[in-house]
Amino acid sequence: MKIIEIKNFSAFYGEKKVVKNVSFDIFKNKITAIIGPSGCGKSTLLRSVNRINDNIPGFKIEGNIYFEGKDIYDGDVDVTILRKKIGMVFQKPVPFPMSIYDNVSFGLKIHGIKRKEKLDEIVEKSLKQAALWDEVRQELNEPASELSGGQQQRLCIARTLAIQPEVLLLDEPTSALDPIATQKIEALLEKLSEFYTIAIVTHNLSQAIRISDYVAFMYQGELIEFADTPTIVKKPQHKLTEAYLNGKIG
Numbered sequence: 446m447k448i449i450e451i452k453n454f455s456a457f458y459g460e461k462k463v464v465k466n467v468s469f470d471i472f473k474n475k476i477t478a479i480i481g482p483s484g485c486g487k488s489t490l491l492r493s494v495n496r497i498n499d500n501i502p503g504f505k506i507e508g509n510i511y512f513e514g515k516d517i518y519d520g521d522v523d524v525t526i527l528r529k530k531i532g533m534v535f536q537k538p539v540p541f542p543m544s545i546y547d548n549v550s551f552g553l554k555i556h557g558i559k560r561k562e563k564l565d566e567i568v569e570k571s572l573k574q575a576a577l578w579d580e581v582r583q584e585l586n587e588p589a590s591e592l593s594g595g596q597q598q599r600l601c602i603a604r605t606l607a608i609q610p611e612v613l614l615l616d617e618p619t620s621a622l623d624p625i626a627t628q629k630i631e632a633l634l635e636k637l638s639e640f641y642t643i644a645i646v647t648h649n650l651s652q653a654i655r656i657s658d659y660v661a662f663m664y665q666g667e668l669i670e671f672a673d674t675p676t677i678v679k680k681p682q683h684k685l686t687e688a689y690l691n692g693k694i695g
């Protein structure tokens with residue numbers, strides 16, 4: 446079942462069109478990988494899905510992105526609520542300069558949850574979902590900055606999960622991590638897709654193939670091919686997709 450529908454969507458920085466008339470669907474409880482060479486518009490497209498580029502001067506869009514049937518760029522959309530439902534995790538884990546506990550509970554407090562027992566419960570649940578609980582349960586009041594890079598990224602995922610989104614957008618979430626930390630995040634994402642819809646931008650082609658159910662291959666702003674991952678890998682329909690998979694472009 447589709448939860449997000451990207452329809453004839455284009456994005457511009459000033460006059461420069463960097464996403465060109467892209468259409469594809471993102472399916473509920475599946476992992477969709479957006480791949481393609483550097484600068485092809487992957488991040489811009491992903492960031493458009495929770496309107497995080499809204500404040501960039503000169504940024505504008507054409508076309509539509511529907512979330513559960515509603516155009517997210519409609520004038521009456523509350524962007525704070527949209528971003529609660531569609532959470533985002535970035536390339537470089539940037540925990541807030543506060544304790545592990547406060548990092549996870551921060552968003553909850555903003556959304557009006559104040560009761561200590563409730564906060565404790567959600568912090569524990571989120572850290573467990575992010576596969577970090579066992580490593581940090583004894584040090585919840587320590588500064589988050591003392592965690593390793595991989596732990597910090599799982600903390601950022603826990604922070605996003607705490608506000609109970611439906612969709613998780615991840616922009617190169619493992620590119621700053623070592624192979625073991627990367628493997629942990631990949632295993633985590635596969636588990637999370639049971640409960641969440643996931644869209645991930647990645648440079649790492651083998652990662653996309655390992656974890657995704659669907660692949661959107663972009664090239665110079667255009668969507669060249671969208672299909673389920675086995676089809677993309679075994680029977681790419683387009684020469685450019687094949688060239689990218691074979692390492693001939695990129």
Ligand SMILES: Nc1ncnc2c1ncn2[C@@H]1O[C@H](COP(=O)(O)OP(=O)(O)OP(=O)(O)O)[C@@H](O)[C@H]1O
Pocket residue numbers: 458463481482483484485486487488489490501648
């Ligand atoms: N804030 C911005 N202002 C102006 N141009 C931008 C901005 N962000 C990105 N661009 C340009 O838009 C194009 C697409 O960039 P984008 O980051 O979306 O691509 P990408 O495929 O995610 O690249 P990468 O894999 O290198 O991160 C590039 O030409 C880039 O230089």
